[in-house]
Amino acid sequence: MVKLPLSEFVTAAREIRNACGHDPAQQHAYVASSLPAQIxxxxxxxxxxxxxxxxxxxxxxxxxxxxxxxxxxxPTGQHRLLFLWQSDTADSPAPSLAAVMDLSSSRIKETIATLLLNTVARNPVVAADLLLRTDAALAVWRGLLLLTEHHQNDTSGLFGLTFAITNEVIDAQITEPVYRRLVDADKQAGETSPLAVGPSAITFLKFIDSRFHRALDHLLNRQEDTADSALFRALADHALGLFGELAGVLLTGAATDGKITPSQTLGRQLLASLSAAGSSQVPGGLPSVDHYVSYYTTLVLVLQILKHVSQLRGQVGLPENRQKELLRQTLGT
Structure with missing residues (x-):
């Protein structure tokens, strides 16, 4: 198929696509052939x-x-075709399926999202292999999160697909390591400072919170009871640990230009700098206001997740009085 004229390639690919949708035997035969690699x-x-x-x-x-x-x-095809996401050349940067995210077609972006979802669907082992050990898959996943960061005008179905992929990540119980990879990817892209949390990581947390919302709706409507599942306990532990980590950063001191006492917490330093007479900027040595906004936005989001966990499972989440106490400490008040 590699040497076919494009019109003939499209015709042949369509025939394979349609056959796979109707005949599992042909689907397995094509998976075992060289055709996926050629496509x-x-x-x-x-x-x-x-x-x-x-x-x-x-x-x-x-x-x-x-x-x-x-x-x-x-499931066999999911395992055997993991190689599709890998880079098999020594070129730098090595070509991978992530390149399609740079194309302008929204239908192509929706289709690569569908491919990613179908590859990990109901297969935790493949989900872990793909999103924790394959850079191209993570790049596509991060690109989808960035595209759905402001999803109010989404008409392509990307939001629904990204939410479905998030569910697969949650069900595979790889939420925390995937979050860490997104944080690292945001940093490598130069979209964060040492203090701030990047946009794809924040959007991922928003999708996690959406999962809690839906679970709560199911519970309130007396549908499937997921409140006692180990899955939600694991998510609660992740959110609780993340909140402590973020709060810990903001509770540390920072070097300044002398206008603010270094022993004060970062949150208190920000408030003091903004209330100083004639002050319109954060003093040198402190992160920018945008970075603070990003961090506090993430803190509030994680608190919201913990609130929904508490509604689902009583004591699994952080007690409300403890939430308020940590928030007061973080703000330096």
Missing amino acids: RQVILRLSGAAPLSDEENLAVLVGLQTLSNLVTGN
Whole structure:
């Protein structure tokens, strides 16, 4: 398929895609063949030549749809086709499926999200392999989070797909290590300071909170009772640990230019600097106001998660009086 004219490639890929949707035996046969690797090769070649023509966009789209159908409902295919997400060359940067996130087509972004979801669906082992050990998959996942950061006008279905992938991460019980990888990726992209939390990590926490919201709705409507599950206890522990970590950073002192006592907490230093006569900027040595806003936004979000945990499981979350106490300490008041 690699050497076919694009029109013939699209026709052949469509035939494979449709066959996989109707015949599990053919799906397994295609997974065991060299066709997935060939389709991937065409996608990588085209993705590196942006901007694409309409025909090239169609070839990438149908190729991704075909790969997605190969893994849909197929645990064997999910395992065998993990290589699709890996970089198999020594080039720097090595080409990978993450390159399609740079294309302008919203349908292509939606389809790569569908491929990622179908690859990890109901398969915790594959989810861990893909999101904890494969840079391309994490790059796609981070890109989806950034695209859905402001999802009010989302008409492409990306928000629903990203929420579904978040559910797979939660069900695989890899929430904390995935969060850590997102924090590191935000830092490497230069989108955070040592104090701030990056946008993809914050959006991930928002999706986690959405999961709690839905679980609470199920409970209140007397639907499936998930309040006593080990899964939610693990999420509560993660949120509690994260809150302590964030609060701990803000409770430390910082070097300043002498205008503020270094022994004061970062939160108190910020308040003092902003209330100083004629002050319009944070003194040198302190993080910017935007960084503080980012951190406090994250703290409030984690507190919200803990509140929903408390509603779900009583004492699993942090007691309300303890939440208020830690928040007062963090603010330096």
